[in-house]
Amino acid sequence: MRGLGPVRLAMMGGMMMAMLGFFIFLLTKLGQPNMALLFADLDRTDSNTIAAEVGRLGYPVEIRDQGTAVWVPADKALELRLQMADRGLPVGGKVGFEIFDETDSLGTTDFLQNVNLRRALEGELGRTIQSMDIVHRARVHLVMPRRQLFSREEQQPSASVVLAMRSNKRLDHEQVSAVQNLVASAVPNLKPGRITIIDDKGKLLSPGFEDDSSPNTVAAKNEERRRGFEARMARTIEELIEKTVGFGNVRAEVNADMDFDRVSTTEEIYNPDGQVVRSTQTVERAARNQESEGDPVTVGTNLPDAAPGGGDAARAQSDETSTEETVNFEISKKTVSHVRTDGEIKRVTVAVLVNGIQGKDEEGNQTYTPRPTEQMELLATLVRSTIGFDADRGDSVEVVNMEFASPVRFEEPLELFFGLGKNDLLRLAEILVLSILGILVILLVVRPLVSRAFESIPSAHEAAGRLLADTSSQASGLLGGPSAPAPAEMEEEQFEELIDIDRVEGRVKASSVKKVGEIVEKHPEEALSIIRAWMYQEA
Incomplete structure (x- = not known):
């Protein structure tokens, strides 16, 4: 090992540590x-x-x-x-009524109990609203003021709800009203009009503190009615035409202009031909007048004590008779009151898109054939009859034949292989890749390093043997001159005491190094000269 040198030993140690870490990672990955x-x-x-x-x-x-x-x-x-x-x-x-299972009611104040009750109501209402398929997340805030002692006025509770929709969907008016009534039913004395609902984008779905007769509520209901009418007509047209062109080969859009003004009309209709005698009144009058002609006026008749003139005066007499008849007739009358609240359709426009005839040729390629003009005219006639077409109010119907875009086909998932699914196949592929990588590292990295290390050790042994032999011969030459015996002439036992090369087995024995040290201690000058000679040779 000393023959490898510190640099090569450090490199080998680093490589061994890296390999150890790699195999630990490999075993951990495979064991997961x-x-x-x-x-x-x-x-x-x-x-x-x-x-x-x-x-x-x-x-x-x-x-x-x-x-x-x-x-x-x-x-x-x-x-x-x-x-x-x-x-x-x-x-x-969210925290529900389980909050009372985790608290000690004996040492809890009344204020804390009320706060926990409000939190529990908010959490339970949020969970209930969140159970709707269209709602992803819901948060409810309740304001339930307590009536103060000796207070005459009672404050009404209120609530606010924040909803996060799934996949950019939205609630219609009926669903918003359902959420309002749900929250109002769960809180005492809470009215639906005092509940404000918004979505996660900040859009106001239902303003609070408004009743059903407020302008905003009425406008929202009218808009919902218009959309409902359009959706119903479009669905009816699609279901009718799909019977002929096939499912999914037609799309219809309806736009209705509706008047939601509340109109009340009262009519009174009189029929002159339907006269009926209601009452008759007859009044008869008779009068007789009689007039007499008197004496002429003279001076004698004006004297005192003058006697009136004698003789009968001429008399005039007249009779007068009148009859008055009053007949009262009753004419038939009809009173009609019209109240329109559902909205009047002022104009309807319909656009219908119909796909052509699709098929395959002899080679299996997709083909497209436009529909005949006669068929398109018949479809337009059906649409007009469905919507109650009225040209006087400006209705419009357009039926167009165009090719539909082919749907994007996603790659099919991996088929089962010996009962293994897609995830199992990916897992096996991962294990196979890591195993191949580990084998390549062993063959291409570890094996060459180990081979070079063991090849360098015998060369170090041979160099050490030559060094000992040269040292012994030079030391003998210096000490004993030319007549000193060579290492080959030494006895076999004495030579094995210096170094035993046959039993090295990968490293120089400590006894051999110790013997060389003893020789150097006994002959320091000769050892110094040998080292100088080595230095000159390397130079």
Whole structure:
């Protein structure tokens, strides 16, 4: 080993350490179980809780995706998922009524009990709303003011809800109203109008402190009605045309212009032909007038004590008769009241896209053939009849025949091979690659280094033997002159005492080195001259 030198020994030590680390990594990698996803999209609190629970059960666990996913051995994934569900995990990072199981009610103040009750209600409502398929995450905030002592006014509770949707979906008006009523039913004295709902993008879904008669609520309902009418008409058109062109070969879009103004109309209709005598009144009058002609006025008639004139005066007599009849007729009248609240359709436009005829030729290539004009006209007629087409109000229907884009086909997953799935095949491929890499490292790196090391040791042994022989001969020449015996003339036992080359077996014995040291101590000047000679020879 001394013949290798410190540099080569250090290099070999470094290579051995690197190889040891590589094989430890290889064994660790091969010994790891195949991991599978246990839960994803978790709250970090749930991730830590689940990881600790799985570790307590004695199974390896990994947390990935920035603390939102937990991976466990594939053969234990289903079992662990059931065990976590039995323990109520994951909880969505929310605290429910289990908070009262962890607190000591005996030493808890009334204020802390009320705070825990509010937290429990918020957590349970968040879990319930989050159970909807369209909702990814929900957070509820409740404000439940307590009535002060001797206070005449009672403050109403309120709530706010923040929703995170899945895959950029959104709630319609009915679903938002359902969330409002759900929260209102769970909190005493809470009205649905005092619940504000927003989404994770900051969009206001339902403003609070508004009743159903507020302008914003009415406008939202009207918009929802219009969209519902458009979706219903489009679905009806697609279902009708798909009977002819095939499923998935038609797309319809409907745009309706509707008037949601509340209109109340009252009409009174009179029919002059339907007269009926209601009452008759007859009044008869008769009068008789009689007039007499008197004496003429003279001076004598104006004297005192004058006697009136004698004789009968002429008399005039007249009779008068009148009859008045009043007849009251009743004319038939009809009163009609119209109240329109559902909205009036002012105009409808429809666009229908129909795919052509697709097939394959003799060589198996995909072919496309446009549909006949007569068929497209018949389809347009069906669409007009479906929507109640009215040209006077400006309705429009367009039916176009175009080729649909082919759907993107993703690569099919690896087929099962001897009962092995895709993950199993990938695991086997990983093990095979690492094994081949380890074999190559052994053959190309470790084996040459070991061979060179063992080849250099015999050369070091031979050099040491020549060194001892030269040293002995030179020392004998210096001490005894030319007549001194050569090392070959020494007795066999004395020569084996100096160095035993046959039994070296990879290294110079300590006894041989000790003998050389003794020779140098006995003959320091000769040893110095030999070393100088070596230095001159190397130079």
